[in-house]
Amino acid sequence: MARGYMKAVNSQTKHFVGVVSEGQELNADKRINLNSFLLSRAESTAPHVDEAYAGGWSDQLGNHTVAVIALDSKGVLTDNRTANDGVGNLAPSSLGELLAHELIGHNVGYSINGGKNHVSSIQVTNIYRRSIGNTQWRSGQGHLGNKDKLDKAKANGVPWWLEDEN
Numbered sequence: 001m002a003r004g005y006m007k008a009v010n011s012q013t014k015h016f017v018g019v020v021s022e023g024q025e026l027n028a029d030k031r032i033n034l035n036s037f038l039l040s041r042a043e044s045t046a047p048h049v050d051e052a053y054a055g056g057w058s059d060q061l062g063n064h065t066v067a068v069i070a071l072d073s074k075g076v077l078t079d080n081r082t083a084n085d086g087v088g089n090l091a092p093s094s095l096g097e098l099l100a101h102e103l104i105g106h107n108v109g110y111s112i113n114g115g116k117n118h119v120s121s122i123q124v125t126n127i128y129r130r131s132i133g134n135t136q137w138r139s140g141q142g143h144l145g146n147k148d149k150l151d152k153a154k155a156n157g158v159p160w161w162l163e164d165e166n
C-alpha cells in the first residue's frame with residue numbers, strides 16, 4: 001500500500017482526487033477540470049457516485065487522472081467473498097478502501113501500466129482489506145462490466161508494479 005501512495009505522490013502524472021458528501025457538488029473544486037473528463041454535474045454528488053459506482057469513480061486522460069470518492073458511502077458491492085470463497089456481505093466501502101481502489105488501483109495503475117486496470121484495482125482493494133484485517137475479498141465480478149469473477153489467488157495477488165523491484 002505504501003509503495004502505491006509513494007508512486008502516486010512522485011508520479012509524472014497528475015492524480016486529482018475529489019471527496020464529495022451528500023448534496024455537495026464537486027464542480028466547486030476548480031483544480032479539477034471536470035469537462036476534460038466528461039463528468040457531468042449530475043455525476044458529481046455522493047448519492048450519484050454511490051448509486052452508479054458504489055462509492056468511487058475514476059477516469060484517466062493523457063497525463064491526468066481523476067478519482068471521485070463518496071464520503072460516508074452507502075453504495076454496496078455485490079462481489080464480496082468470504083475467506084472461504086462464499087458469498088460475502090454487502091457492507092459499503094470505507095473511504096480508505098475507495099481511495100486505494102480508485103487512486104492506486106485504477107489511476108496509478110494507468111500511469112504505469114496504461115488502461116483501466118480491472119485486475120490491479122481489485123487486487124489493490126484486497127491488499128487494503130488485508131492491511132486492516134478484513135478477511136472478505138472482492139472477486140471483481142461485475143466490476144467494469146466483467147462478467148466472470150477472478151479466482152481467489154488472482155484476486156488476492158499483487159500487481160507487478162507494486163512489487164519490491166518495480
Ligand SMILES: [Zn+2]
Nearest residue numbers: 101106121143
Ligand atoms: Zn474499479
